[in-house]
Amino acid sequence: MKDNKKTYWKGIEQLSNDPEFVKKAESEFPEFLPTGNGEGEGSTRRDFLKLMGFGVAAVSLAACEAPVRKAIPYVNKPVDVDPGIPNYYASTYASGGDYCSIVVKTREGRPIKIEGNKLSKITQGGTSAQVDASVLSLYDNERLRGPKAGDKNTDWETLDKEVMTKLGSIAAQGGAIRIVSNTVLSPTTKKVISDFQAKYPTTEHVAYDPISSEGMLAANESSFGKRAIPSYDFSKADVIVSFTADFLGTWISPIEFTKQYSKTRKLNDGKKTMSRHYQFESNLSLTGSNADYRTMIKPSDEGKAVAALYNAVAAKTGGSSVSGAGKYPNIDKAAADLLKAKGKSIVVSGSNNEGVQTLVNGINSMLSNYGKTIDLDKHANFRQGNASAMDKFITDAKGGQVAAVVFYNCNPVYNHTRGGELKAALAKVSLKVSTSDRPDETAVACDYIAPDHHYLESWNDAEPKKGSYSLAQPTITPIFKTRQAQDSFLTWSGASKDYYTYLRDTWRSTMPVSGSFDMYWDKALYNGVVEVESEEQQTFEFAGDVNSAARSATSMNAADLELAVYTKVGIGDGTQANNPWLQEMPDPITKATWDNYLTVSQSWATANGVKAFEGKANMVNLTAGGKTVKLPVVIQPGQAPGTVGLAVGYGRTNAGKVADGRGVDAYPILVGGAAKVEVLDEQYQVAQTQTHQTYMGRETVIQESVLSKYQKDPSAGRYHPHVSTWQEESGETSPGNLSLWKGHKYKNHHWGLAIDLNSCTGCSACHVACQSENNIPVVGRDEVIMRRDMHWMRIDRYYSSASVDNYEAMEVAAENPEVTFQPMMCQHCNNAPCETVCPVAATTHSTEGLNQMTYNRCIGTRYCANNCPYKVRRFNWFKYHDNSQFEDVNTAMSNDLGKMVLNPDVTVRSRGVMEKCSLCVQRIQYGKLEAKKEGRRPNDGDINTACASACPADAIVFGDMNDKESRIYKMLKIEDTEKADYIIEKEIGEPRAYHVLEEIGVKPNVTYLTKIRNKEESEA
Known part of the structure; x- marks a missing residue:
């Protein structure tokens, strides 16, 4: 990569070449002893002997420690359950306004894995980290076992009698009754609530969203006369401009938007154009990290920047300018590109200011985007919360004007x-009633808790968009004595039907059914989704008052330091904060786990004497919105100068052992604004993984170029290992071609992965899917700090900037670097370095190209991990699934209930063995056996890895590289060249294809496609 002028780095400590970082990186393995208390440095002779005892005696006996589990046969076997055979059920994930159409895999009646439903026109088979992890929440030990009256257990008959008596009395006296909820996507549930209101006429339904979209709803109502969120189609947009809207991570419908967006970023022989993406934001978001042009702005600048873009577009389309606009980099360039792509562009904003959203509507209207890339007719229902109604409810409750409330x-x-x-x-x-599944912060303040089923135990429906419906069906018998909330409402309304019957009857009367309803219903359940086309097509004309909107949009006062509150991809709004998979998932941007923190810029850190190494930095007092909280700082490249960032979703007090007491609650200061930060002497270590498993200066890891160069030369950015002059002249073998192996001839299958860096957004859906599929344990914050995270798949996040040779240049590089995400798992090398050093042949090569692990043969020497250039092997220090030492962080999996999520097709590893990605060999074997039973070879698509299946960007392609009809064969343009009797070499013809660390000659079966950015050559 001698022609590449860029510096690539994972964190500030690597960029600055911090001596402590170099010391730990060069030691290859953290030599802390397994104390399990988060501290382990300074080992003694006694520690060494303890380690030897652990490494030799305990590890050698690891196989003997595996528990004996007796198989108990069925007395009466369920008709639809066959031991060893999975069942699949189409269902729906709906949490507030978050939505995904899913397929649930069950084994022996237990849901164990969630996949995306490819029949959905909205999510198109994609998932997210939160959706994948939601199956673990089903087995959360913190869920209530039954109804409660105050802090005492009760039964449903008693609860119903008391609640109905009080509701009837309150309604008879004209007392105000309120049902408070988040966005309800289910039309049938809304009908149930209407029946409740008919029974108790003083009832009002108040919906709110933790992250409100009130500004957009109000702006659309004033601009077009329709209070709704439009449907966006990023796949039709050649130019995208976003102001703080993290549409690939957390904004509105990220799974849907990622699927659309990725289609505009793919390149091949038939498509040599891609969208251009501008992002204006304060915090470095997942969306901003994927942008071609990213401009840092303060929260107070957003309205002024939108006004500036409005004026730039209006000047070329005959519109009048608005006041209050500022001057910002890339605004004129974005406007010029938008004008070239009229009708094929999208402008969005994450602001909750009605004025900002009205200006955005005006820009999209001038660009003729409505009816093309933006559809208000087939609107989305994802965010329906009415912030003003919720404020009125709280005010009325404070004034004693609310007699009863059901949360x-x-x-x-x-x-x-x-x-x-x-x-x-x-x-x-x-009267206060909650239907929460646990005694959360609101439920503990209620008189009664009528716990709802988990959604995987429930019947329901959803209408995420106008005319698009999906069904949810139970995939397991309710584990506890809970009851579906809709059944509670029906009972309190005096209805005789259960919710399942009510749901069927509602669909029978409202859906356009021709023929047998039973057949229609069964097909709808089987597919999971139903599309109902609307005959009427509305058109909308923009009628917003842009001058008034501009005054509102630009009215926010600037401050020297401003707080920008955001939502994390994993933790989200905090609803699933007690899920250990999500807590331990490294944040795609900061690579931090288990913690909440204040993100600050490098310039702010320097000015305030803050220095961080592997997350260890000063604690600070943050004051904003009249509240003061204490938390650690994380130096975050790309943080806008004059801003600090804080995530919601933490600071829980009644969520469960995993979440309680972690981080600080940002909701009281959600509006952000002026902030003050006081640096304290106290230090705190944030559990970050960003510089674990470093390559220490090796090249050819990330290869990239720009679109204009790619269009001239498809191999642009493709750097080949350096070959010296004497090798070229003499014809000598390059060091990368030397091998201890004779080679491998794959006569049957040859499995491989292809990963398109242009499509990968870093969303981490693949990461959690891998953990769910392969029984990967959670280890907890202390173990992550000691670099013992067990994830088989990681998403490496690389910053890149101009070459850095001094501290001043380092500070500039850290201000607003480019970002590249690279999924990294076992590369399944054909010349595998791990296989040559294992003394007991625990890691071997299969006849189908897989690097295999035989767990009960492994004695834990870790030689293989030492010899792995990709650092993808994990040593299992403890019995994380069983050890009570980790109960606080692993409560959902360290008990018999939590173990129900385990995949029986994958060995649960005992301590003392190495483990790593197997390319989901259990799925490969199952697919081959199913094809064999049908007397055929597996077809392309019959077998897929968990990571590739979950990816909403279709960035990961798995397949048989011996199958000339497979997607991977065609994608990589593979040609088989016979080198000798014992080996067939795969020649890859795709110009963008490369192998990480190609120069060392390990010949992986995982191939990457270069990253291409759509920016000017002079700016690359």
């Missing part, structure tokens, strides 16, 4: 900015 699966005491006021006001409400 339907929501937690406003925690996730509303006025949650503290509401908690105090509930003392004035005579």
